[in-house]
Amino acid sequence: xxxxxVNSIIxxxxxxxxxxxxxxxKYPVDVQxxxxxxxLESAKKTAFGVAHHFEGIKNYDDFKSQVPIKKYEDIEPxxxxxxxxQQQLFWHSDIKWFAKSSGTTNAKSKFIPVSHEAxxxxxxKAGKDMLCLYINNNPNTKLFTGKSLRLGGSAAxxxxxxxxxxxxxxxxIENMPFWADFSSAPKQxxxxxxxWETKMEAIVDETIxxxxxxxxxxxxxxxxLLNRVLEKTGKDxxxxxxxxxxxxxxxxxxxxxxxxxxxKLIPKKEFKYYETYNxxxxxxAIQDNNESDQLxxxxxxGIFYEFIPMEDFTGNNDYAIPLxxxxxxxxxxxxITTNAGLWRYLIGDTVKFTSLNPYRIKITGRTKHFINxxxxxxxIENAEHALQKACTKTSAILTDYTVAxxxxxxxxxxxxxWVIEFQKEPENLAYFTEILDNALKAINSDYExxxxxxxTLAMPIVHKTKKGLFYKWLKMKGKxxxxxxxxxxxxKRDFVEELLKMNKQL
Numbered sequence: 001x002x003x004x005x006v007n008s009i010i011x012x013x014x015x016x017x018x019x020x021x022x023x024x025x026k027y028p029v030d031v032q033x034x035x036x037x038x039x040l041e042s043a044k045k046t047a048f049g050v051a052h053h054f055e056g057i058k059n060y061d062d063f064k065s066q067v068p069i070k071k072y073e074d075i076e077p078x079x080x081x082x083x084x085x086q087q088q089l090f091w092h093s094d095i096k097w098f099a100k101s102s103g104t105t106n107a108k109s110k111f112i113p114v115s116h117e118a119x120x121x122x123x124x125k126a127g128k129d130m131l132c133l134y135i136n137n138n139p140n141t142k143l144f145t146g147k148s149l150r151l152g153g154s155a156a157x158x159x160x161x162x163x164x165x166x167x168x169x170x171x172x173i174e175n176m177p178f179w180a181d182f183s184s185a186p187k188q189x190x191x192x193x194x195x196w197e198t199k200m201e202a203i204v205d206e207t208i209x210x211x212x213x214x215x216x217x218x219x220x221x222x223x224x225l226l227n228r229v230l231e232k233t234g235k236d237x238x239x240x241x242x243x244x245x246x247x248x249x250x251x252x253x254x255x256x257x258x259x260x261x262x263x264k265l266i267p268k269k270e271f272k273y274y275e276t277y278n279x280x281x282x283x284x285a286i287q288d289n290n291e292s293d294q295l296x297x298x299x300x301x302g303i304f305y306e307f308i309p310m311e312d313f314t315g316n317n318d319y320a321i322p323l324x325x326x327x328x329x330x331x332x333x334x335x336i337t338t339n340a341g342l343w344r345y346l347i348g349d350t351v352k353f354t355s356l357n358p359y360r361i362k363i364t365g366r367t368k369h370f371i372n373x374x375x376x377x378x379x380i381e382n383a384e385h386a387l388q389k390a391c392t393k394t395s396a397i398l399t400d401y402t403v404a405x406x407x408x409x410x411x412x413x414x415x416x417x418w419v420i421e422f423q424k425e426p427e428n429l430a431y432f433t434e435i436l437d438n439a440l441k442a443i444n445s446d447y448e449x450x451x452x453x454x455x456t457l458a459m460p461i462v463h464k465t466k467k468g469l470f471y472k473w474l475k476m477k478g479k480x481x482x483x484x485x486x487x488x489x490x491x492k493r494d495f496v497e498e499l500l501k502m503n504k505q506l
Contacts, residue, residue: 091341302339
């Protein structure tokens, strides 16, 4: 069958999903309520369902009063039992797969249950929807005349008492239907290689001769791959290697610090960037318009959403609200109930609604991933807005960064210490620091107040590092791969101290 015909058939098939998406766009609250009671019905005879009296839950208020909000530490004992082979604990179907998450705020590994329903109705469905929304906005696409280059994280999968755990990307690849290999690269065998650097070389060798039309992965690791492709081929741009490349589906980290680097590597005016919001716990939102920085909250993936206003957040069973009560431009902690048996689970991410019809969001950071050593309440959204401004004004290009406080001592003010690796350094680091500081003051009134006359916070200290520092640091920790991320903001100095020490030794 000719490739253009294949492209047309696949496009037609995926477009059929648009009608179902329209349904939850039109009736978002009804869809969410129906979903919640479907989840409760499915799990009412499980140990968790019996303990929390699911049978007697008649409305949302009952649900809130009978099921407390849980953190991972609260449900870890049940998950440990399930990993040992016990079933019917918190979900009605057997759970054999667990996504191992290293997390960005806690060194302890988390094992997130991944049910058959979560794979089929959430993760796989979202993958199709990502393509569906892209095709709907770009009807002349030739996406399916070539292959998608997917770059997952660590692909090792381990067995434990007849259950399996590994990165979510490995679990998805392991459970993909056989025909998915025909439309993506590298082949499954390569994607599941364990050692990251060896896998990277194998992916480059396998894909440089393919007709790659799309990329999918975490921006930081995709940049490493694309630069290696240029090194290997001797080409000046990725378009010389893959002339039909048209879109990069990305997620996992904020894209703004990386965008200029991608535009340099892929100098194609009509090239598209599509953001997704997924995690080990589920797939939540997808960019639904070209050139947008907002994500459509997907409401029919077997996930019921609740939200805690961050101004009221304590982390101890806070008062949450349903989708129908959210407001625009308020920072919320995300609480989810899922078709893998997570009940009112505090995922640790924060979001802000940019639209209520339809419900669109931006990811703003983490409930614990912030700096508040002096009452400045600096979140990732603030940091990355300020970095983008400083980079734009100084023509600098960022590779990676992390920030920690320098604590007050005696009469000396505290400060923030930034460790930044640049692909292209600013000519004047002091000017870069000044712009960064002014941008933070402009966007965060608490930071501005603490900076007043240097009384609490002095001027930030910015270190520019040697090339490759963050990559070497992750390698030293055995954390190379798409699921591992640089911890951006922290209230402790461990990471900054390690990086500065390592930088001196390079």
